[in-house]
Amino acid sequence: MSMLTKRPSLGLWIGLLLLGMGIGIAGVVNVLINGHAHAYNVTREIPWGILIATYVFLVVSSTGLCLVSSLGHVFGMKQFEFIGKRAIILAILTLLCGFGAIGMELNHPIRMGIYAILSPNFASAIWWMGTLYGIYLMFLCAEFYFLMKGMHKGAFTMGVLGFTAAVSAHSNLGAVFGLLEARPFWHGSFLPIYFIVSALVSGGALVSMIVYFNHKQTGQPMPQQIASFMDILGRLQILFLMTLVFFVVWKIIPGVYGQPPEKYEATMALLSGPYAFNFWFFEVLMGLAIPLGILFFKKTRTPYGVMMAGLCSTIGIFFMRYDLVITGQLVSMREDTAQLIGGLLQYTPSATEYAIVVGSICTCLFLYTLAERLLPLSSDEH
Amino acid sequence: MKNKRFAIVLDTDRCIDCKACTVACKAENNVPLGPDNYRNWVVTGKLRGKYPNLGQSYLPSQCQHCSNAPCEHVCPTKATTINPDGIVHVDDAKCIGCKYCQTACPYNARYYNEETEAIDKCTFCTQRIYAVPSQLPACVETCPTKVRAFGDLNDPESEVSLLLARNPSKVLKPALGTNPHLFYLD
Numbered sequence: 221m222s223m224l225t226k227r228p229s230l231g232l233w234i235g236l237l238l239l240g241m242g243i244g245i246a247g248v249v250n251v252l253i254n255g256h257a258h259a260y261n262v263t264r265e266i267p268w269g270i271l272i273a274t275y276v277f278l279v280v281s282s283t284g285l286c287l288v289s290s291l292g293h294v295f296g297m298k299q300f301e302f303i304g305k306r307a308i309i310l311a312i313l314t315l316l317c318g319f320g321a322i323g324m325e326l327n328h329p330i331r332m333g334i335y336a337i338l339s340p341n342f343a344s345a346i347w348w349m350g351t352l353y354g355i356y357l358m359f360l361c362a363e364f365y366f367l368m369k370g371m372h373k374g375a376f377t378m379g380v381l382g383f384t385a386a387v388s389a390h391s392n393l394g395a396v397f398g399l400l401e402a403r404p405f406w407h408g409s410f411l412p413i414y415f416i417v418s419a420l421v422s423g424g425a426l427v428s429m430i431v432y433f434n435h436k437q438t439g440q441p442m443p444q445q446i447a448s449f450m451d452i453l454g455r456l457q458i459l460f461l462m463t464l465v466f467f468v469v470w471k472i473i474p475g476v477y478g479q480p481p482e483k484y485e486a487t488m489a490l491l492s493g494p495y496a497f498n499f500w501f502f503e504v505l506m507g508l509a510i511p512l513g514i515l516f517f518k519k520t521r522t523p524y525g526v527m528m529a530g531l532c533s534t535i536g537i538f539f540m541r542y543d544l545v546i547t548g549q550l551v552s553m554r555e556d557t558a559q560l561i562g563g564l565l566q567y568t569p570s571a572t573e574y575a576i577v578v579g580s581i582c583t584c585l586f587l588y589t590l591a592e593r594l595l596p597l598s599s600d601e602h
Numbered sequence: 603m604k605n606k607r608f609a610i611v612l613d614t615d616r617c618i619d620c621k622a623c624t625v626a627c628k629a630e631n632n633v634p635l636g637p638d639n640y641r642n643w644v645v646t647g648k649l650r651g652k653y654p655n656l657g658q659s660y661l662p663s664q665c666q667h668c669s670n671a672p673c674e675h676v677c678p679t680k681a682t683t684i685n686p687d688g689i690v691h692v693d694d695a696k697c698i699g700c701k702y703c704q705t706a707c708p709y710n711a712r713y714y715n716e717e718t719e720a721i722d723k724c725t726f727c728t729q730r731i732y733a734v735p736s737q738l739p740a741c742v743e744t745c746p747t748k749v750r751a752f753g754d755l756n757d758p759e760s761e762v763s764l765l766l767a768r769n770p771s772k773v774l775k776p777a778l779g780t781n782p783h784l785f786y787l788d
Contacts, residue, residue: 256699257636257716264638264713267701327699327714335679335696346702347678401778402672402708553710555661556645 230437237586244579247572248324256327259572263565266549270569271325273542274577276393278318278584279353280415280541281534283390284423285311286360286382287416293372294379299449304375305597306430307423308364310588315357317584324576345396352389359385368595390415397548405475405486405548414467421464422537424457425511428530432523434592442523450523454515457529461512468508482551489547489564498539507536606687606754608667608726609783610739611765616747617660619644623741623750627664630727630740634717641665641711641724642741662749664741665690665711665724666774666782673703673712681720687754688783689728694720708775709782726752755783 251259262269289307292300323329332350341347359382366374394412401407428450435446474480475487490499511529514520550564560566569577591597627633627641642664650657667690674682674690681696682703697720704712704721715722727739731752737743742752753760758767762785765771771785 255716257714262701264704265710267704267714325700327719328697331696332679332698332700335681335698339680339696341675341678341680343675344678344702346676346700350678396702399676400672400706402706549705553708554643554645554663556647 234586234589237582237589240578240582241586243575244582247575247579250572251324251576259570261568261570261573263567265552265565266546266567268545268549269325269567270542270545270573270577271321273538273545274580275318275322275325276545277538277541278314278321278580279393280390280419280537281422281426282311282315282318282360283386283416284419284421285314285426286356286386286423287420288423288427290379290383293367293375294383299452302449302598303427303431305364305367305595306434306592307427308360308367309591309595309597310426310430310584312357312360312364313584313587313591315353315360317580317587319353320583321576321580345392345399349389349392349396352385352392356382356385356389386419387416390419397544402553403548404480404483405551406544410471414471417460417463417467418537418540420460421457421533424453424460425530425533425537428453428457428526429534432527432530435523447523450526451521454521454526454529457526457533458512458515461508461515461533465508465512468503485551485563486547489550490543493562493564494566495543495547498543502536502539503543505536506532507540508533511536604756607756607783608688608731609753609755609762609785610664610726610742611751611762611771611785611787612662612749613751613765613787614659614661614749615787616749617644617662618747619646619660620746622744622746623662626740626744627724630730631722631725632717633722634715638713639715639722640713641722661786662741663709663711663774663784666709666780666784667724667726668780668782670779670781672706672708672778672780676702676706678702689726690723691725691728692721692723694718697721708778708780 247259256262260269260271285307289300289304289311291297292302293304326332336347336350359378363375363378363382366372366378391412394415397403397406398408398411431446431450431453435442472487472491475483476491489495511533514525514529514532546567549567552560552565621644623642624640624644628639631641633639633641642662645661645663647659647661667688669684669688671682671684671690674684678700679696679698681693681698683691683693685691699714699719699721701714701721704710704714712721712723714720727737727741730737730739738752739750742750751761751765753762755763755766757763765787766785770788772788773782773785775782
């Protein structure tokens with residue numbers, strides 16, 4: 221504990237994470253004792269709640285980290301090589317914590333393990349998603365092993381395989397939503413592509429935070445190499461964010477043009493309905509506009525600025541996931557909407573659901589903090 | 603023996619919104635209490651016209667037993683299958699509770715049953731229709747105004763076949779191509 225007493229900020233950080241994990245455990249215990257129906261606010265009509273959104277957020281983060289880190293050890297961009305180990309270990313941890321969140325949403329995670337193998341349905345996007353993410357996890361672990369051992373050839377091979385698995389698994393996650401013809405807000409080929417693009421933003425944002433805070437905790441002035449990396453990452457993030465803006469615009473326009481049934485109501489829930497604050501404040505302002513504002517100008521594109529832009533994007537992206545999952549289910553499948561407020565169904569997460577969200581994110585950060593302490597993650601420490 | 607193709611034909615003009623079908627179904631199939639737990643339901647139509655010339659219709663419904671069923675396509679563990687007689691069936695032991703079928707069903711016919719620990723929905727009362735001697739599904743038998751008729755579409759002399767031969771009918775959300783087997787007489 222001497223390390224903690226010397227650095228009160230680290231002690232505070234770990235304390236907060238332990239508190240968050242404790243809250244998460246309390247939520248899990250409540251579910252195990254009282255059952256899903258009593259602990260969660262999901263309903264017959266909105267069966268997927270904030271835990272699914274959190275799962276999506278965490279696995280998008282994992283994919284993004286894998287894609288951005290592959291710029292270094294797969295695509296040979298030298299400046300990106302030094303983030304490899306950190307990005308891959310965090311990709312593994314975000315994926316595992318994502319599995320934890322969806323595991324708590326599933327009523328029977330153990331049955332899943334059994335019947336996904338004994339009775340697979342190859343026509344099911346969820347079956348493919350689970351299988352591909354499983355394969356992706358294996359490649360990530362192998363890649364991390366080779367990186368830690370300094371075996372560059374093995375790391376390259378696993379990096380290529382991991383990149384392929386990441387793109388396959390993650391576009392498949394988009395397909396989980398995109399293949400539902402009954403849900404016009406989700407249906408179509410848009411989401412599989414959109415998920416990949418938004419993963420790049422997530423990955424870039426998280427990498428900016430990893431690099432910044434890892435340097436910050438050394439207490440040393442920032443070396444030129446890291447400062448210039450942050451600048452390059454900032455410029456790259458402009459490209460990723462602008463692409464995402466393009467996708468957001470082209471999600472919204474077909475949703476309102478000609479008022480297509482069901483898609484229109486869901487889109488309007490975002491633009492001016494119950495999810496308008498989430499959309500305009502968190503998704504647009506915090507997730508896109510502020511980060512772009514910071515990154516556009518050389519004066520604000522400092523290492524601190526790039527990190528802040530990443531933090532804002534990450535918060536905004538969490539709301540993008542939540543809004544995407546929930547608004548897709550807001551329109552009733554039946555026509556008796558007279559009893560509904562504003563013609564839409566309603567969902568507010570329960571305290572238990574919030575607790576598990578906090579717990580899964582804090583667990584992820586805690587494990588990453590541990591990894592930083594226990595593993596030689598700097599590039600020169602093979 | 604040739605397979606059957608079970609179906610229900612509904613004459614909604616006869617529905618008086620008494621919800622006896624929902625109550626009978628709950629009792630017959632041990633559907634748990636709670637507002638989200640039901641296998642069939644009655645949609646209250648919009649009030650038509652202006653006082654004193656008013657009208658209102660009701661739309662009783664349940665699982666449509668689609669032959670191109672989205673729930674069957676999406677189930678990751680094949681817990682949902684279609685039996686040879688066209689009944690969409692859930693194997694409780696294989697259900698992992700991912701609720702993908704709930705999001706895929708365009709009719710909101712499914713709910714999670716905490717007692718059976720699996721997704722639950724209308725089965726056309728298999729325990730009754732396959733009994734010897736066979737009985738009608740509970741919702742069909744209990745209806746005081748005989749809204750529903752149940753039978754085998756592969757038998758051209760069955761009540762459902764005759765009703766569909768003699769009357770124009772429609773299905774819900776035909777554009778989705780699910781090919782439902784609940785038919786509504788015009």
